[in-house]
Amino acid sequence: MPSKRLSVVVTRRLPEVVETRLKELFDVRLRDEDVPMTRAQLIEAAQEADVIVPTITDSLDAGLIGQMGDRLKLIANFGAGFDHIDVETARQRGILVSNTPGVVTDDTADMVMALMLGVTRRIQEGLGVMQEGRWDGWAPTAFLGGRLGGRRLGILGMGRIGQAVARRASAFGMQIHYHNRRRLRAETEEALEATYWDSLDQMVARMDVISVNCPSTPSTYHLLNARRLKLLKNTAVVVNTSRGEVIDENALTRMLKAGELAGAGLDVYEHGIKGNPDLRNMPNVVMLPHMGSATQEGRVEMGEKVLINIKTFADGHRPPDQVVPSML
Structure with a gap:
């Protein structure tokens, strides 16, 4: 039976x-x-x-x-x-x-690159101009962004997704740096051409782009808090496809409004599903509705x-x- x-x-x-x-x-x-x-x-x-x-x-x-x-x-x-x-x-x-x-490793890593490009190449601004019918022709100095090649990428969390991001970013010519709970094996580091930073403070202070790829745990809550965000260069970009709670979103918003950061690409949010309302009005912020694995x-x-x-x-x-x- x-x-x-x-x-x-x-x-x-x-x-x-x-x-x-x-x-x-x-x-x-x-x-x-x-x-x-x-x-x-x-x-x-x-x-x-x-x-x-x-x-x-x-x-x-x-x-x-x-x-x-x-x-x-x-x-x-x-x-x-x-x-x-x-x-x-x-x-x-x-x-x-x-x-x-x-x-979801490859899908999320793809989205990290999409958000990096979206912010650094001002794709959201260009899209808005086209959708609103405001484009009046090409100009040599219009919508100038920056290339990814040569930039230092700091990956926060070097698990499956972090390593997939590293491989993609390397193909774009970015320099790979990372902070992780445990250092990777030497052969993995060598294959990824990744530089390990034991001090997160020292790493974020020197990076051009920060990609958050660590899980949400009590130890990672507000890992990028107001103090640590202040260490970033004002030309830096922050990308988060992990969990919103890893970043102090209110502090991030204040810094973006004050011009203390160049931009942010966000797929997750600390408070609810909509994120800080002020973020939605910023041309240098790309916001997505948790599409990383979609x-x-x-x-x-x-x-x-x-x-x-x-x-x-x-x-x-x-x-x-x-x-x-x-x-x-």
Whole structure:
């Protein structure tokens, strides 16, 4: 007699091919509306499921996890970041947590380069002029930006994405520097032609572009705080595709308004989904709605990892992408 299929709840709409496969393998409850569940809906759903598949828009804090009941055994996150999940509380309650690392690496690194170019080549300003019909012809001194080649790039966080950024930036002729929790192996550093800085203060003071590619943890909260941002050259550009909380956004905004930084490219924000309102009116700031991993290929691959994590768990094994305490 076949074993009972796992009950799985998905909190957001996923690519159709992923939802179809979930229906084939599990007793799955999908969303009709593509809006975040309320706190009450999350609790109710988890109490009736063996597995819940949340996304970054679901805040699974200690209080919520504590009300999820005893049936839930796996939180199979759709996404690489897991700072919206209280992993320690889940572990204490015997709930495993998995994520989808690796599949967004290239997509996010591509977006870092897009944001760098968007700011340094003033693409947003040119686009606005064309869309508003204000262009009155080419001029030798119009829309002058700067080339990336020869600039010093400081990468904050040299994991998968940081290294992918380094490889792309090197192809543009940029000089690669980085600060990381742990120094890379010598052969990796050599392959990337990357210079390691033990002191983040010393690195940021000498860079032309800073790319934030570290996860959001208690130790990285406001890692680029007001004091450290003041160390940057006034010709420097800041790009963030990681998590908004790594940068003191209000301090960044003040410096951009005062002309103490050349520009910023942001895909994530510290407060809510819209960022500081003052940023939206600055011609030297490119703002995107968290599009770093938004490719069809990437989202399907994320779904495939979720499927593998749940199927492996259903077969009585630990999910291959289980989040463990050393990752926190």
